[in-house]
Amino acid sequence: MTAKAEAIYMARALELAEKGRGKTSPNPLVGAVIVKNNNVIAEGYHKAAGKDHAEIMAIKNAQLSVAGATLFVNLEPCCHTGRTGPCTEAIIKSKIKKVVIGIKDPNKLVSGKGVRQLRKAGIEVKVNVLSNESFYINDAYLFAHQNKKPFVILKLAQTLDGKIATTSFESKYLSSEQSLKYVHKLRSEVDAVVIGSQTVKYDNPNLTVRLVKGENPYRIILSRSLDIPNSLNLIKNNKDYKTIIASTEKSLKAFSLKNRKVITWSLKSRKNKIDLHDFLEKAEQFNIRSILCEGGSKLASAFLAEQLVDKIILVTVPKIMGKGIDSFTSFRSEKLADMVSFYKHYTVASGTDNIFVGYPKWGVA
Amino acid sequence: MTAKAEAIYMARALELAEKGRGKTSPNPLVGAVIVKNNNVIAEGYHKAAGKDHAEIMAIKNAQLSVAGATLFVNLEPCCHTGRTGPCTEAIIKSKIKKVVIGIKDPNKLVSGKGVRQLRKAGIEVKVNVLSNESFYINDAYLFAHQNKKPFVILKLAQTLDGKIATTSFESKYLSSEQSLKYVHKLRSEVDAVVIGSQTVKYDNPNLTVRLVKGENPYRIILSRSLDIPNSLNLIKNNKDYKTIIASTEKSLKAFSLKNRKVITWSLKSRKNKIDLHDFLEKAEQFNIRSILCEGGSKLASAFLAEQLVDKIILVTVPKIMGKGIDSFTSFRSEKLADMVSFYKHYTVASGTDNIFVGYPKWGVA
Numbered sequence: 101m102t103a104k105a106e107a108i109y110m111a112r113a114l115e116l117a118e119k120g121r122g123k124t125s126p127n128p129l130v131g132a133v134i135v136k137n138n139n140v141i142a143e144g145y146h147k148a149a150g151k152d153h154a155e156i157m158a159i160k161n162a163q164l165s166v167a168g169a170t171l172f173v174n175l176e177p178c179c180h181t182g183r184t185g186p187c188t189e190a191i192i193k194s195k196i197k198k199v200v201i202g203i204k205d206p207n208k209l210v211s212g213k214g215v216r217q218l219r220k221a222g223i224e225v226k227v228n229v230l231s232n233e234s235f236y237i238n239d240a241y242l243f244a245h246q247n248k249k250p251f252v253i254l255k256l257a258q259t260l261d262g263k264i265a266t267t268s269f270e271s272k273y274l275s276s277e278q279s280l281k282y283v284h285k286l287r288s289e290v291d292a293v294v295i296g297s298q299t300v301k302y303d304n305p306n307l308t309v310r311l312v313k314g315e316n317p318y319r320i321i322l323s324r325s326l327d328i329p330n331s332l333n334l335i336k337n338n339k340d341y342k343t344i345i346a347s348t349e350k351s352l353k354a355f356s357l358k359n360r361k362v363i364t365w366s367l368k369s370r371k372n373k374i375d376l377h378d379f380l381e382k383a384e385q386f387n388i389r390s391i392l393c394e395g396g397s398k399l400a401s402a403f404l405a406e407q408l409v410d411k412i413i414l415v416t417v418p419k420i421m422g423k424g425i426d427s428f429t430s431f432r433s434e435k436l437a438d439m440v441s442f443y444k445h446y447t448v449a450s451g452t453d454n455i456f457v458g459y460p461k462w463g464v465a
Numbered sequence: 466m467t468a469k470a471e472a473i474y475m476a477r478a479l480e481l482a483e484k485g486r487g488k489t490s491p492n493p494l495v496g497a498v499i500v501k502n503n504n505v506i507a508e509g510y511h512k513a514a515g516k517d518h519a520e521i522m523a524i525k526n527a528q529l530s531v532a533g534a535t536l537f538v539n540l541e542p543c544c545h546t547g548r549t550g551p552c553t554e555a556i557i558k559s560k561i562k563k564v565v566i567g568i569k570d571p572n573k574l575v576s577g578k579g580v581r582q583l584r585k586a587g588i589e590v591k592v593n594v595l596s597n598e599s600f601y602i603n604d605a606y607l608f609a610h611q612n613k614k615p616f617v618i619l620k621l622a623q624t625l626d627g628k629i630a631t632t633s634f635e636s637k638y639l640s641s642e643q644s645l646k647y648v649h650k651l652r653s654e655v656d657a658v659v660i661g662s663q664t665v666k667y668d669n670p671n672l673t674v675r676l677v678k679g680e681n682p683y684r685i686i687l688s689r690s691l692d693i694p695n696s697l698n699l700i701k702n703n704k705d706y707k708t709i710i711a712s713t714e715k716s717l718k719a720f721s722l723k724n725r726k727v728i729t730w731s732l733k734s735r736k737n738k739i740d741l742h743d744f745l746e747k748a749e750q751f752n753i754r755s756i757l758c759e760g761g762s763k764l765a766s767a768f769l770a771e772q773l774v775d776k777i778i779l780v781t782v783p784k785i786m787g788k789g790i791d792s793f794t795s796f797r798s799e800k801l802a803d804m805v806s807f808y809k810h811y812t813v814a815s816g817t818d819n820i821f822v823g824y825p826k827w828g829v830a
Binding site for chain 1: 635823
């Protein structure tokens, strides 16, 4: 089979995997395609946690014998017994001849063992076909198994020259309708959204999922001073009880919260700032595995300075503002070598905007 | 013929037109394709000023009769006698049946008259096929015929968050090798490059065309104070006598220029700054029809504030700097509605960088 044909079948597996988006947590998105004599004879994907894995569903779906066929799957097949049996065993039993894998699974229970089991059984295994795409589709899962902290996505909408608001804090709505939908979709895919107090005061957002279908995430106001009014939409319109105020014990005591349904988190502070490590630990305890930081500039900079960001999304509108509020006010690179770079990144069009997506690599400083 | 087929032939005409790049000035880049019975029977392009126009070359190149054929040309055929005869006349005489045009020619000598002459002769004419691409390829020419001033291109290399240098002015080399080549190509396509005194001091550039083949443009240092040393590369390495220092009469008198081959321009000042309108007039008199402004931030902002920029090119590297020197230091939009937007824009990849190209539309303020 040519590399091009392999890429086409893997692209189909990824397309199938995508169907599970929002339903498989804590499991990854996985799709599988079985090909025999240059024909797709079966397909499958992981529908939801507890349901069949993609490989199993594909094998079950096959009308013809899969003996001698090639299996395409975007993530390394599991070799441990979770709520379902190990996939490697089923693959070996099915007499599939070759397995093409998008990317290895960093989950310690798999992590290369799946590949070794298959090879030991005489199955030909090829890894890293559309590995970038296979990484992107499960970025949060792949990170979570390498880092014991929630996956932090930093999203800002900015101008071409890196400004998120005018000097008088006007920023609504900077980006295109299509980009707003994209952000609502992002919200529906994370467990929580976090926002700083200044942005919450100026924008007074709801942070709910409205422009697309999906579940509302937890909405966290992160503020040391708690210099915010009780009339904020996040406090007032908290019908689903998913608003959280995270601050220091002292500030929480001083703040007379009128909505009793708002959850409060008492956090440590460090150098006159909320300790973001403590914040993420608290989130982890709360079973929040992914957090979208929607700004503003100070909070974004603080996450960046602490190197706690796993993914950066910059919605860039084709406008030039000149003087205004910087995307990253309180972050500084002394030298060019200190800058945040990206070990993987791509840009997609969104209406008239561009959306940059990158996985940060920290500077030398 | 389908719209898709028309686009394919026009794309070929544009590809042919591109071959004349750098040689046709003051004429535009034009390519022509003649199609008969779904076959390309002839091609042509404008090789250089004084040589045959693209349509004429294509008609001459045809081995079969062009009677009844369709001509594709990215710019409206001329109808005036310049150094060569009018194209419309040759087209009518050739019995071509249909003419498909990329974009109308705003040149007052043509400007719709070409189309009218063809239609009057019974030829079917279609305009605006790949009109965006037809605009981009001749942007400087199209602008020059609508505005009586040199075409000003503003180019900056910046980070994702709109910074062109660290706070200690480190900026060399921010962008990728491929983007540097792109900039050298840009230089080879303009009559002059202009740079502010601060950037010239910190970067000490040569502003010559080295990474690609092409002619060096004039190199203009624009500075009111002339607080620059004689040891600058632009002054020292001026072998082709194309360095120009533009300043006020007073500053020029006070500055003891050691290289007698450097050209000096004495300009008016306004509100303690060089009058950029006067600068462009001077350039126009010098027969400079296109100028590339390579920064820094202050000069770029000044051109922007005076709305004297016709094209903006932002080479954006996938890095985040945080605090640093803004791309546009001294330009400000009080409200979102005041921002510079773009009536046409696109983004292309350049190595790991993205290059944004836009034609500015000024804010309401």
